[in-house]
Amino acid sequence: MFASTVTTSLMLLLAGAPGLLTAQDVTALTAAQTSGMGEQKDMRVHFGLNDAEITAEDRDRLAVAAKCLRANSNVRIELVGHADERGTSEFNLALGERRALSVKKYLEGLGVPGAQMKTLSLGEERPVAEASDEASWAQNRRVELFTPGGFNISASVCGAATVAEAQPKEAEQKPKEEAKP
Numbered sequence: 001m002f003a004s005t006v007t008t009s010l011m012l013l014l015a016g017a018p019g020l021l022t023a024q025d026v027t028a029l030t031a032a033q034t035s036g037m038g039e040q041k042d043m044r045v046h047f048g049l050n051d052a053e054i055t056a057e058d059r060d061r062l063a064v065a066a067k068c069l070r071a072n073s074n075v076r077i078e079l080v081g082h083a084d085e086r087g088t089s090e091f092n093l094a095l096g097e098r099r100a101l102s103v104k105k106y107l108e109g110l111g112v113p114g115a116q117m118k119t120l121s122l123g124e125e126r127p128v129a130e131a132s133d134e135a136s137w138a139q140n141r142r143v144e145l146f147t148p149g150g151f152n153i154s155a156s157v158c159g160a161a162t163v164a165e166a167q168p169k170e171a172e173q174k175p176k177e178e179a180k181p
Contacts, residue, residue, distance in 0.1 A: 043145040045103055046138065050087075052098040054106055062103065065145060066110035073116065078146040079103050081121040084137035089123055096121030103143045
């Protein structure tokens with residue numbers, strides 16, 4: 001309860017600062033918390049077998065995270081890559097690193113400064129599902145986005161649902177060339 005109150009207070013403070021979260025963002029956070037959905041959960045991006053390519057669904061979710069991170073440059077995130085138990089420890093550590101770097105590169109492409117992110121690979125060492133079957137392996141092939149302090153970078157807070165809605169504002173503010181006679 002205390003963390004929830006502190007988080008709500010932080011969101012209200014950020015909402016009053018120019019260029020940060022809007023009143024709509026705070027309203028969404030408050031609604032999520034009162035419905036029981038407001039727990040501070042870290043975001044997960046899942047991958048295919050031996051793959052570091054981000055899916056279309058996860059690209060949309062990462063665009064929401066990018067919007068929050070651009071608006072809150074003081075928030076740092078850790079991108080932690082994981083693999084399933086198949087393969088050698090060395091291979092899985094390298095695969096987890098490739099996955100974490102893939103997410104970092106994608107977020108940088110959406111305008112999040114690289115200095116705001118740190119990558120790490122744990123390989124197969126911290127599975128979220130212990131069984132040795134395809135469903136469990138699929139859950140374990142992931143990158144987790146951790147935000148120290150529990151800052152919520154989810155869609156319920158930021159309100160952007162698609163990549164187009166979460167593009168950097170600089171792209172929208174480029175001056176248009178005037179038509180020449």
